[in-house]
Amino acid sequence: MRALEVDSLEVRYPGKVAVHNVHFTVGPGEIFSLIGPNGAGKTSTLAVIEGLRRPSSGTVRVLGIDVSVEPRRVRAQIGVQLQAQSFQPELTLTELLQLYGGLYGIRLTAADARARLEAAGLGPQYSNRVRQLSGGQSQRLSLLIANLHAPALLLLDEPTTGLDPQARREFWHLIGTQRAQGRSVLLTTHSIEEAAALSDRIGILVRGHLVAVESPDELVRRYAQDSRVMPFAHGAVTLEDVFLALCAQREVSA
Amino acid sequence: MQARTAPSAGVTFWALVRAERIAYGRGARTLVWTALVPVCILVLGELEVPQGLRHTSAPTLEIVALAITTGAFALGLFGYGSTLANHRDRGIFQRLRCAPVPSWQLLGARSVVQLLGVVVQSLAVFMVARVAYGVAPGGKGALLASVVIVASGIAALAIGQVVVALSRSASTATAVSRLLLVVLFLLEGVFVATQSWPVWLQQVADGTPVRLSLNLLTDALVHQRWDPSDLRDLSGLLVWTAILGYIGVTRFRWESE
Numbered sequence: 001m002r003a004l005e006v007d008s009l010e011v012r013y014p015g016k017v018a019v020h021n022v023h024f025t026v027g028p029g030e031i032f033s034l035i036g037p038n039g040a041g042k043t044s045t046l047a048v049i050e051g052l053r054r055p056s057s058g059t060v061r062v063l064g065i066d067v068s069v070e071p072r073r074v075r076a077q078i079g080v081q082l083q084a085q086s087f088q089p090e091l092t093l094t095e096l097l098q099l100y101g102g103l104y105g106i107r108l109t110a111a112d113a114r115a116r117l118e119a120a121g122l123g124p125q126y127s128n129r130v131r132q133l134s135g136g137q138s139q140r141l142s143l144l145i146a147n148l149h150a151p152a153l154l155l156l157d158e159p160t161t162g163l164d165p166q167a168r169r170e171f172w173h174l175i176g177t178q179r180a181q182g183r184s185v186l187l188t189t190h191s192i193e194e195a196a197a198l199s200d201r202i203g204i205l206v207r208g209h210l211v212a213v214e215s216p217d218e219l220v221r222r223y224a225q226d227s228r229v230m231p232f233a234h235g236a237v238t239l240e241d242v243f244l245a246l247c248a249q250r251e252v253s254a
Numbered sequence: 255m256q257a258r259t260a261p262s263a264g265v266t267f268w269a270l271v272r273a274e275r276i277a278y279g280r281g282a283r284t285l286v287w288t289a290l291v292p293v294c295i296l297v298l299g300e301l302e303v304p305q306g307l308r309h310t311s312a313p314t315l316e317i318v319a320l321a322i323t324t325g326a327f328a329l330g331l332f333g334y335g336s337t338l339a340n341h342r343d344r345g346i347f348q349r350l351r352c353a354p355v356p357s358w359q360l361l362g363a364r365s366v367v368q369l370l371g372v373v374v375q376s377l378a379v380f381m382v383a384r385v386a387y388g389v390a391p392g393g394k395g396a397l398l399a400s401v402v403i404v405a406s407g408i409a410a411l412a413i414g415q416v417v418v419a420l421s422r423s424a425s426t427a428t429a430v431s432r433l434l435l436v437v438l439f440l441l442e443g444v445f446v447a448t449q450s451w452p453v454w455l456q457q458v459a460d461g462t463p464v465r466l467s468l469n470l471l472t473d474a475l476v477h478q479r480w481d482p483s484d485l486r487d488l489s490g491l492l493v494w495t496a497i498l499g500y501i502g503v504t505r506f507r508w509e510s511e
Contacts, residue, residue: 050352052508063257072354076260080352086345090277102269103353105261149258 001064003028003153003184004049009058011044011208018044020208021058026153031175031185033195036205037247042188045205046157049186051075063152076104079146079154085138087130093117093141094126097148104149120144136167143174154178154185160194172198192240202239204246211246260354270355270363278367281337292325292379297386314387315395319471320442321383322376323406327438327464329375330410331417331431334368339418339427339510347508361503365411372407391475398474405488406467409495413463415502422511438464463498466491 004026011019019041026032034042047053049060051071060067067074087096097113108116114126120140125133133141139159146154156175160168175198178185189195195202196216203213212219216239223229223242228249232241296317341347350360376399384390391399417434421427439445441464448456459465466487473484480488 052348052351065257072260072356073257075352075354076258078352080349082345082349082352086349088273088277088341088346089344090280091273095273095276099269099273100353102272103261103266103350103355105265152257 001028002026002061003030003063004032004186005059005061005064006045006049007059007061009045009048009060010056011041011048011053012056018208019048022205022208022210024203024210024213026184026186028152028184029179029182030200031179031187031198033187033189033199033202034205035189035192035195035202035243037190039207040205041208042205043157044208046155046186046188049155050078050080076149077152079149079151081139081142081146081154081156081159085130085142087141087145089129089131092127092129093122093133096130096141096145100145101148106149116144116148134167135163136170139163139167139171140174143171147178150183152184154183156185156187158188158190160189160191168194192243196239204243206247211249212242263356263359266353266355267359267363270350270359271366274363274367275370278333278371281333289375289378291328292321292375293382295321295324296379296382314383314389315391315475316472318379318383318389318391319468319475320444321379322403323464323468323471324438324442325375325379326372326403326406326467327410327413328435329368329372330407330412330414331434331438332428333371333414334364334411335414335417335431336424336428338364338414339421339424342418342508343424343510345509351508357508361415361506368411369404369407372410373403376403392478395475395478398478398480399471402467402470402474402488405491405495406463406471409463409467409491409498412495412498412502415506416498419502419505419507424510441465442468461490463491463494466494 002025006022006024009019009022010017022041022045024032034045036042044053048055049062049067051067051074054068062074062077065074065077088099091099094110094113094117097116098108098110101108101113114123117123117126120143122133122137122140122144125137130138130141142159143156146156159175160171163171172194175185175187185198187195187198199216201213201215202219204211204219214222219242220237220239223245224237226245229237229241229245232244232248347360351357380390390396413434414431417430418427421430441448441459441462443449448459451459460469470480470484470487470491473480
């Protein structure tokens with residue numbers, strides 16, 4: 001069974017269509033990245049999958065469950081990491097784990113929560129608040145909370161924005177371990193390097209249109225000889241050249 | 255891959271109430287409004303009791319009513335409203351909504367904890383009044399007062415909810431709350447005795463949730479009984495609560511603009 005099926009998805013706001021007729025799927029154990037410039041519709045697409053926004057048309061299914069029909073059941077299958085640090089500032093890390101555990105029906109004692117923090121390398125911070133963590137520690141906490149209930153699908157919204165190179169590489173390693181555990185990941189990112197390093201497949205979203213879906217290698221191979229890509233290439237064609245060319249073409253046709 | 259079932263509503267509600275209770279205890283602003291304001295009124299406010307509410311046989315019970323009413327409404331505006339707006343600006347509700355939790359529980363759990371805060375605050379005021387003034391309401395008065403305190407607490411939360419629902423950001427909500435706090439003190443006659451106001455303005459003031467609560471609580475504590483006018487006041491308070499609560503919930507946005 002597919003972890004995620006997005007079919008004919010449209011998201012409209014007053015005076016604007018943010019997502020146009022988007023189709024893609026994410027298989028079991030697959031890491032799928034959605035990349036695109038600002039305003040491409042990545043966050044709107046995620047918001048529908050997370051059940052935070054109703055689709056204007058189309059369907060989204062997680063493990064075959066329609067998010068418009070059973071949003072609570074869908075949310076029980078997914079783990080979410082949002083862009084901003086969005087945890088209660090009054091609670092300690094232990095209390096946050098207990099809260100989010102409870103929201104997924106998992107009763108965690110303080111000792112259980114500390115053990116999980118320890119395993120995530122956050123043991124010494126168990127009584128700290130989120131504001132006392134570094135960027136890398138915050139992201140580890142976010143991933144830990146997103147994973148508390150062992151979800152089938154992880155949704156990561158630009159998880160490494162603002163991290164230093166070392167913390168970013170460390171986080172990539174953590175995402176890689178999710179695949180090893182058979183978990184599917186849908187990642188949105190601005191970083192072509194990140195998408196290329198982590199993803200089994202990449203979807204390029206421009207102005208709400210999904211203009212290409214392939215593996216990173218296949219995207220480069222397919223467009224290597226394309227005349228639209230040549231102006232962007234400095235030597236051998238890279239994934240970034242392909243991305244820039246497809247974005248530019250869509251901007252012109254829009 | 256096996257699909258998980260969503261947890262029961264009771265489990266998620268309890269988890270939220272537990273977290274809200276901890277957060278409430280650690281919120282410095284909430285604690286200030288919960289403890290300091292009513293106690294200050296109790297200790298310093300004897301000279302400021304509105305003339306129309308003064309009763310010769312037991313003046314301190316009027317101060318107790320004033321302290322409790324002020325504390326409850328200040329808590330609704332700052333303890334509940336401002337914290338709600340701040341958490342909305344930080345995206346805390348959006349993160350919680352990604353979990354399998356019915357949306358109503360996010361506000362419901364918070365309201366339950368805040369209402370318990372109003373009750374605890376009122377008990378604290380009664381205790382200080384007993385120690386400082388040696389006065390305590392009679393049994394019947396205490397029973398009537400408990401009804402008023404719960405009704406006033408819900409009305410205060412409804413006002414805080416409306417302020418947040420109609421404000422685009424936490425800074426706007428806080429500014430509006432400060433303004434409303436001044437209005438609250440005016441309506442209680444703290445700055446200027448309401449008897450010096452034009453009659454039509456007194457009548458308008460008497461119909462506001464704050465005055466309805468204060469009159470009801472004063473009658474409960476001082477006279478230890480309610481007459482038909484008190485039942486009319488209680489009905490008025492409930493109507494206000496229903497209207498404000500409806501607007502506050504239906505116009506509420508989970509993310510700030």
